Amino acid sequence: xxLNLALNLVFLTLWLAFVxxxxxAVYSSTALTHVGGYFGILAATFAAYTSFAIVMNSISxxxxxxxxA
Numbered sequence: 783x784x785l786n787l788a789l790n791l792v793f794l795t796l797w798l799a800f801v802x803x804x805x806x807a808v809y810s811s812t813a814l815t816h817v818g819g820y821f822g823i824l825a826a827t828f829a830a831y832t833s834f835a836i837v838m839n840s841i842s843x844x845x846x847x848x849x850x851a
Contacts, residue, residue, distance in 0.1 A: 785839070788832040795825035 799821035806814030 785832065785835055788828060788835065792825055792828040792832055795821050795828055799825055 799818050801818075802814050802821055803818035806812070806816075806818055
């Protein structure tokens with residue numbers, strides 16, 4: 783459940799990053815480009831957390847559960 787939410791957040795923030803970066807390029811707006819960059823950093827953070835959680839859950843250590851599998 784939590785990993786599905788994390789994966790959905792990755793794709794949502796990645797989509798927002800692409801949309802705002804594209805709008806920044808079309809309208810030559812540095813503000814939109816910066817916002818798109820921040821969304822990209824947020825997407826990378828969510829992706830790192832999700833991949834770490836998937837790897838830790840696949841190890842199957844009883845003492846270390848990172849979200850529900």
